[in-house]
Amino acid sequence: MAPLTVVLTGTPAAAASCTTRSGPHQKQVEAFLGRPVDGRQSPADCAAIRAFQTRHGISPTIGYAGPVTWGVMDLMNQQKAAAGNPNRAGRCPTDRGRVACVDLTRQLSWIQDGARLVLGPVPVRTGRDGHETRTGAKKIYWRNQNHWSTLYDVPMPYSQFFDGGQAFHSIPGSVWSPPGSHGCVNMRPADARQYWNLLRNGDDVHVFGRKPGT
Known part of the structure; x- marks a missing residue:
């Protein structure tokens, strides 16, 4: 079986609009990215989230700290914790x-x-x-x-x-x-x-x- 081809849809990340809304996983995503953890979306927060979304094929790339973005980050945390003794x-x-x-x-x-x-x-x-x-x-x-x-x-x-x-x-x-x-x-x-x-x-x-x- 071949892999699912990842296609980023919508406007390219460089031109996509950046959401001003705080997502349901805002604090968790901020902590994962090393951002100040205050639960409030900022332009810098959005830029960091969008960069992560673009790098890992998460669409839409609008910087929203939603369940899909946090799910990928949480999985990465679990994988890191397994190192050495999986x-x-x-x-x-x-x-x-x-x-x-x-x-x-x-x-x-x-x-x-x-x-x-x-x-x-x-x-x-x-x-x-x-x-x-x-x-x-x-x-x-x-x-x-x-x-x-x-x-x-x-x-x-x-x-x-x-x-x-x-x-x-x-x-x-x-x-x-x-x-x-x-x-x-x-x-x-x-x-x-x-x-x-x-x-x-x-x-x-x-x-x-x-x-x-x-």
Whole structure:
């Protein structure tokens, strides 16, 4: 499956109007961006929020501290907190050899060998509502470094398929851009390249959890 192509709609960010309204997550967004936390929208607040929205494909880019923008930031906070020990809860099996773990809830993936963390965690973008990444125990069965999706007519570099048309592969742009892929586990290019170098056909993949909004 190919990734959902992110298209920013409306007026380009440089010319878009900037909202003067405070959003329901104003204080949380201000704190995330290192802005003064007063819960009141300011031109500087709006500029910082719009820059974040533009960078991560969140539309409309009007600087509003709404639930979508805060949801991306909150997910980033959860991912940061998982660094060093992503399998603290033991959701990914450690009674086997090399396994690529995919946590849909936190939108994270990592590779471990038994109890030893080999790589990660790294942020990923999994399937959106109606195109969810399927959970359970899988195995990588086909790899293609320069794969091209004939279904969606887009490149899928470093593809490693583990369940039907679902695969690890890199995408351009932000892995935090909503709403998600068509089922694949989208990765940043450097992360997808490392996965390509570490994994082989027959290696285990374990997908668990539930992506917010699906």
